[in-house]
Amino acid sequence: MMNVLYVALGSAVGGACRYGVSQLVGRHFAGAFPLGTFLVNVVGCLLIGLLYGWLDRGMLPSPTARLLLITGFCGGFTTFSTFAHENYLLFGSAHGLPAVALYAGLSFAAGLVMVYFGHKLGGML
Numbered sequence: 001m002m003n004v005l006y007v008a009l010g011s012a013v014g015g016a017c018r019y020g021v022s023q024l025v026g027r028h029f030a031g032a033f034p035l036g037t038f039l040v041n042v043v044g045c046l047l048i049g050l051l052y053g054w055l056d057r058g059m060l061p062s063p064t065a066r067l068l069l070i071t072g073f074c075g076g077f078t079t080f081s082t083f084a085h086e087n088y089l090l091f092g093s094a095h096g097l098p099a100v101a102l103y104a105g106l107s108f109a110a111g112l113v114m115v116y117f118g119h120k121l122g123g124m125l
Helices: 002-028 035-056 063-077 080-091 096-124
Strands: none
Touching: 002 035, 002 063, 035 063, 035 080, 063 080, 080 096
């Protein structure tokens, strides 16, 4: 049960930070391009890479810290960082670039199709 609380706490802080960054960027750089979301995604990718790098070097030894920071905070801040990290791992696997292309391509295409159907379904209900 404590693990769930660590993830929830990290997610709440990460989500609040995502909202804050998006609002701040939106106020100063309003436009058609979703710069706030882009910035959150890029910063989240840097952060998750840093945290996994520390984990690999034993600098993040606590499972609690991993749950709080990686699963919780990074997951609440942006799930794109997890997606990017998974692609990084796939790229280094035996299947390499084809696995990345398949996972990234299918994720994007399926996500776009599901958003479309969600809009249509939402308009009918």
